[in-house]
Amino acid sequence: MTNSYWLSSSGQFAFGFYKTQNNGYEVGIWFEKINQKTVTWTANRDGPPISNDVLLILRSEGRLVLQDEQGLQKALIANSSQPAASASMLDSGNFVLYNSNSTIIWQSFDHPTDTLLPGQSLVAGNQLVSAVSKTNHSTGRFRLQLQTSGNLGQYLATFQGGFLPEQEYWTSDTEGDNLSLNLDSNGQLYLVNSTGFNIKNVIEGRSLVMCRLTIDVDGIFRLYSHNLVQNSSWFVEWSSTTNLCAPIGLCGINSYCQLINQEPVCLCLPGLDYIDKNQKTLGCNRNSTIEGCDKAVSIAELDGLRWEPDTYEFLSLVDKDTCKQSCLNECNCQAAFSNRNGCYKQKFPLRFAKAGRIGFDTTIIKVHNGSNSFINTDAGTSKHVKKEHRIDTLIIGLTCTSFSLIIILFSLFFLCRNYFRPSENELDSKNDKEVLSLKSFTYHQLELATNGFNEQLGRGAFGTVFKGILPYGDRAIAVKRLEKVAAEGEVEFRNEMRSIGRTHHRNLLRLLGFCHEGSNRLLVYDFMSNGSLANFLYKSEVKPSWNERVCIAQGIARGLLYLHEECENQIIHCDINPNNILIDENHCAKIADFGLAKLLMPDQTRTMTGIRGTRGFVAPEWHKNMAITAKADVYSFGIVLLVITCCRPHVDVNVPEKEAILVDWVCECFKANEVRNLVQDEEVNMLEFEKIVKIGVWCIQEEPSIRPGMKKVVSMFEGSVDIPVPPSLSSYGSDSNSQLLHG
Template identity: 55%
Template sequence: MEFCHYKWEKRESGEDDGNCSTEKLQHNPRLFSLSQWQLILALAIRIFAFGFFPFGDGYSISIWFEGTPQKTVVWTANRNDPPLSRNANIVFTSDGRLVLQELGNQEKSLANATQPAAVASLLDSGNFVLYDSNSTIIWQSFDYPTDTLLPNQLLRVRRQLVSSSSENNHSTGIFRIKMQNDGNIVLYQYAVGIPDTPDYAYWSAVTNFVGNNATLTLDKNGRLYMLNSTGVVVKNITNEVIPSDGKMYRATIDNDGIFRLYSHDLGESGNWSIEWYVPGDVCGPRGICGINGFCDIQNQQAFCTCPPGFVFINQEQMNLGCSRNFTVETCSSKNEHTKYAIQEFQNAILEDTAYALLFSVTKEECNQACLEDCNCEAAFYQNRECRKQKFPLTFWRRTVQGDGYSNATFVKFGIGIDGMVPKDIESKKVLRMDILIIGVACLAFASILLAVFAILIFRYRIWTYKRLSREAATDQGILMEDVSLRAFTYSELEVATNGFAEQLGRGSFGTVFKGTLSNGQRTIAVKRLEKVVVEGEGEEEFRNEMRSIGRTHHKNLVRLLGYCHDSSNRLLVYEYMSNGTLANYLFKSQVKPNWEVRIKIALNIARGILYLHEECETQIIHCDINPNNILMDANGCAKISDFGLAKLLMPDHSKTLTGIRGTRGYVAPEWLKNLPITVKADVYSFGIVFFVNICCRRNIDINAPQDEVILVDWVYDCFKSNQVHRLVPEEVDAESLERMVKIGLWCIEDDPAARPSMKKVIQMLEGTVEIPIPPCARSAVEN
């Protein structure tokens, strides 16, 4: 490879004397200013160039492929800065610094080297480097990649590539590929509040076995592979790519979130060819179309569109999403002139943020349920489940053909406000009206036949109806009101549990037994309540509580399937949670959940409590949040149990501490002070459970050293002494751990008013808000 070296020395005349000249330097004579230091710039002829690259109405300082027609940029300095003017200069100062100067502006560093530089050079690899006087590299652009990995460039642990905003704008975009501490290469959305957890990843190389000394590298033949700490190849990422010499390669995370490997034969008229890319689903990157935006696949390309009643926030940047172009009526306004329609998107999925779930319904019933619910703005239907949602919709996309999904998404939009209805909707209405008329006629004829048939068999079945007791009739009325609940007799549950033979556990509300329904096809958990309210007025209170609990549906609450109020027996039938309690999951499992899983569990619990406090029809204060009331399903999802049962207890039940309801060690201080109990009591209990969960140890451990016996006290001590790493059994990110500890300390503040709401707790866990130092620890930290 030939090079052209440019060498300047300070002369009395103030003129530059280069030993060769090219069109590149003549493009902008002020590319580099004179200094007392020697500057050597090496340009690999027809391959790479370094300098001012056209950007917007000015320039950026970049490295690009000079030998290709596209002039593809592979690195940009200070990429988020506005375009530079023609008066900008790159100056190699007398004290060995490489800086940018613009008229009227202060200097800005282009390379934060640890010591003065003597030489700057652009290598034939595309790496721009600074050397000291001993010819040692003290800074290089390869260590600070933007969106591209070049051959022989290493992507080390905790480094990442971040996509550009667009093909012509190289400022920071919304996607990234990161080399994690464990050696795993993962694709994430690049946004504030998006944590590095599996829930937010949309592709992974599954290389977490390599360790924290791994590197990702691209060789000159187009192979992308992982190296361990000894430089041995441990995994070839691009197995299907056939290596080829004589081409130039680059691996880029593009502005659409796809990580692609490109090749170029360096021909004068040649284009970049795609050799390999991930993920295979072009609509797979999370957030590619922004909030409320719908990602569709057309000709193997991602295409963003807006649902009816919505327009793009910015037509030039469709990834910003869509906003309404109609006025939304609230539930309280009941404007008779405002109507709504539903648009169906087949084989489309979106992120589950449902506020209500309907089970065992048809697609048509899901459509109608959303249309009649003024809170419902969209609904996702799959496997006979209908999930009602509110805007904004996130990660909404068409599924890849053959990926196993059979579903639909319904979106509600306003009509009648301006008298306009989309033509496709009008045509569908006409068609549906014809179908409706035919359907009504058929239904009327069928009803007549059914009535005649019912009269004929009525006399033969009359004795069956007489066997129904008044109580069964009442139960039937409740069943009609709460479709998801079933009234059991005591004998049915006795058979289902084989005489209450297998005990799953015992808590403050009673004993839980394992059972089966439907000939052993469904496993259930039967809780036999103890010391519940007595007959008389208590009978109606029990029924009312069942109605209240039966109307709560959330993915982080244990689902109530039915109940029994046979004579003095009070039993509840729940879905069976195969992984038992959170306490057993943390302390008795052979494989302990890792840090990411424990954070996910904390979010599950917080979302369940938020639903009880703010989102269900009747506000519920749990009063007994503890690890034994958090159950784990087969997928490791945490769900809250025993909610809404506090009112069923006798007045003298669970008085472990002067009238306190709850579990010792988890109750809030206001119970002891005889203060009014609010939802903040549950926040305190959550804080204790939160520490138990993230520290993976019991609240009180008598086998621990004396200063670690009480978990909360130990957490305070470690936080004040800046030793929070002692709290967890494994090595985790220090910043993430400190954030979690501050969240827990806020939750267990003595003053209920100082504790955050569960909504604020979730925001802190998701990283969308800053977390100040809690008052309880502020003075110690400041001192």
């Protein structure tokens, strides 16, 4: 094959045909100036190898194709909707197509494979996927994905749908809309939003001659540098983990990773053998079959291992010995996992092993007595506990016959019933397609995570919130159990799924997942260490400072602006109050509890509904049978703003009677130009204090049309608009000043 590649102007990069391990060819881009011809991009990476009798042809309609000697198209390399005039291999490592105006209409940088180069960005929703091996650049097993929520994480490539921390083996732990991952020439890797604001530096840069970021075949994300000196090689500047066994899924089914001589080795569980001894990463299977309950079986223990949570039965708060005995006594139990929360039984195959806590996490495997189950690992030491099961054959026969007859009768009944009625799962799956970014939990998983729903965090109109910990990790969560699922609870559940599942903002509480199993409806959120705004304001040992409170108020305003005007569909929260606003460890406000939200479609601006919300924070229009708009949230926000400003409840029986109702007291002081009386003995910026009180009074105007919209409120906070004196609360829009604030 002659003229098989095209160099960039400096000769640093080449685009063209490179040889594969099976003597075929692929089309790609690689570093050409160094001894290691490292591939950075491959076209059609999962396509068949290319023969040596093809050509790359750029067609005028905007397609770069592989064509054989007979003129037949063999593969499409690049495709643009615009006509193409030329192509170029740039010194950045980017291969581009131009139109007649020299505008780029297609570029390889927009279609990364396993590598990011300086000047290249990874946008939200895109991913890097590892290669199969160093010589086979087909799609491998691991991926680095920038989720639409703004989190950058590494996962096994086969994971679908929502992602949880238990599935991540590395994460940036960031969130936000329209983020992109960028690498500069100094090796700095950073996340920015659409306005160019730097969200996080993943890697701090330093002066590098040449660099690349690659998710390697072992699942680890690494920054490499090269000094371009003859005979030198790539140097690892940074890696996402130094634990070579960390990537989840590195070893296949029924196997786990152990470092031997600093190299990761996949080992089989007791009583199992490799599927292929030449490819140990494929996993393991049983070397003998355990059938029924009449075989002599044993229990092998491995300390300090965790597995994918795929439990068919959970036993809450039982010890390890009880867990072992329960598994031995049950024919279907092939393995179990025991920790401080209890025992959950599993069937083979076991997947995605990772290191757990020695002395706390125990894997229990049922093996045939003839199997060798004595294995020592870095994760812990396995133990062999023998117990024979001998059950009378006649009893088994009679029991199995009777049980089979019952199963046949029930099967006929359900077959006839389901023939005429679609299953609940089919109906639910159509609705759940809208929430692909969320994780679906089983009820047992959440029962385990919350230790049997033991620690209650709070209770609302529709359900109770419990604290928990993800079963296979240490991340704290809050689980909201909905209790009126037969009526409004079902509607609430669907509202939360549709609204929160599509919304991501710094000031919104992150929804991790849900449980929709039988009559159980549960929602899983991030846990907020500082609790609710109410507790933060009234029950903290140290009163939050004025500046902290201002930042919290601004965060709530920005979160509401997002719900009202910036997310895909307008969301009216309907219950903004200090108990539905949570405070994280950094004192950032998170709006929570969208169960009362009314999701408006694009052609709707108002909705009629029953009275909702919390007494004292409900807008007047709720009681007047008026249409409810986003201005109802503005009113509730106004009350919350005054509560934050004065750092006291909206009703307080422990103060003089004239001060008991906060709104009345604020309006009286404001009207008398005595706002200073609201401050008490606190040191505050009085100009800022008066400004925020003025914003609050505007928000609680009785007539909805007079209240500002949240966009105007945010502008008031930022000082980009003047704040006129608000009208009297008894006024209904006759005051000319009100026209300045229509939202």
